[in-house]
Amino acid sequence: TQLLEQSPQFLSIQEGENLTVYCNSSSVFSSLQWYRQEPGEGPVLLVTVVTGGEVKKLKRLTFQFGDARKDSSLHITAAQPGDTGLYLCAGAKVGAGSYQLTFGKGTKLSVIP
Amino acid sequence: GAVVSQHPSRVICKSGTSVKIECRSLDFQATTMFWYRQFPKQSLMLMATSNEGSKATYEQGVEKDKFLINHASLTLSTLTVTSAHPEDSSFYICSARTNTDTQYFGPGTRLTVL
Numbered sequence: 416t417q418l419l420e421q422s423p424q425f426l427s428i429q430e431g432e433n434l435t436v437y438c439n440s441s442s443v444f445s446s447l448q449w450y451r452q453e454p455g456e457g458p459v460l461l462v463t464v465v466t467g468g469e470v471k472k473l474k475r476l477t478f479q480f481g482d483a484r485k486d487s488s489l490h491i492t493a494a495q496p497g498d499t500g501l502y503l504c505a506g507a508k509v510g511a512g513s514y515q516l517t518f519g520k521g522t523k524l525s526v527i528p
Numbered sequence: 529g530a531v532v533s534q535h536p537s538r539v540i541c542k543s544g545t546s547v548k549i550e551c552r553s554l555d556f557q558a559t560t561m562f563w564y565r566q567f568p569k570q571s572l573m574l575m576a577t578s579n580e581g582s583k584a585t586y587e588q589g590v591e592k593d594k595f596l597i598n599h600a601s602l603t604l605s606t607l608t609v610t611s612a613h614p615e616d617s618s619f620y621i622c623s624a625r626t627n628t629d630t631q632y633f634g635p636g637t638r639l640t641v642l
Contacts, residue, residue: 446629457534457621457633458572503571509629514560516631521571 418442419506421519429527431493436522438504439486445509447480447487452501452521461489494526530556532624534634541612542642548608549637551622557602558624562631563595566619578605612641 420439428434438447446465450458462471464480464487471478475498477490491498504519531554541547551561559580564572576597577585584597594616596608605624609616617640623631 448630450633455619455636455638457532457623457636460630460632463628463630505631507629507631514625514629516562516574518571523569 419504419517419519421504421522423522424520425523425525427525427527428494430496434491434494434524436489436502436504436524437486438488438506438519440506440517441485442506442508442517443484444506445484446507447484448505448507448516449478449487449489450503450505452503458501458503491524494524496526496528499524499526530554530624530626530630530632532622532632532634534622534637536637537635538638538640540640540642543613544611546608546610547612547639548606549620549622549639551605551607551624551634553603553624553632556624556626558605558626559602560625561599561605562623562625563597563605563607564621564623566621566636572621575607609639612639614641617641 422437448463449461452458462478467482467484469480475492479488502522506517508515533552535550561578563575565575566572574587575590578597578599580599580602586592599605619636621636623633625631
């Protein structure tokens with residue numbers, strides 16, 4: 416079973432601060448996805464990164480896929496209360512006739528106004 | 529992005545009854561759909577993989593006779609919780625895999641068994 420370590424598990428910061436969430440694994444992934452989930456709702460896809468070293472930006476969010484495709488980070492600049500939620504990373508491993516998506520345990524982010 | 533719907537969003541039932549939850553991919557065809565269960569303040573726990581036209585693959589510890597999955601078409605999978613008990617109360621979420629191996633999630637179904 417692949418393990419995807421996500422850290423920190425909880426994060427409470429003041430509005431305007433920056434933060435980084437990490438996902439690390441000893442396994443190589445075909446792609447890595449980041450989701451945000453709000454209470455009582457399903458996870459919403461934020462981004463998919465596929466290429467080692469890839470960097471994607473989504474407004475104040477910057478996603479990076481490690482060169483070896485084993486780890487990823489999510490950096491939020493000038494956090495806003497609307498960024499509050501559960502952030503989940505998920506690594507996909509695709510093989511001949513097989514597909515597996517492994518989730519991290521999530522980072523619960525609270526941005527205090 | 530792709531859209532996945534789930535119905536119902538909330539259901540309350542009596543112990544011993546069965547409940548069916550539908551998952552639909554609205555704007556794409558999904559040969560593979562997934563059913564997850566989520567406990568409060570925890571990440572998603574994969575229950576089973578639903579393959580169109582074939583039997584579902586269940587994760588270890590998930591009772592296939594209790595959680596019946598049917599993937600009748602490329603856009604619809606259903607999960608039936610049979611003889612529900614209070615311990616089955618949970619948040620059930622489905623997802624659908626696109627042809628680019630991305631999963632899109634439904635909004636979830638909150639099941640409460642009295």
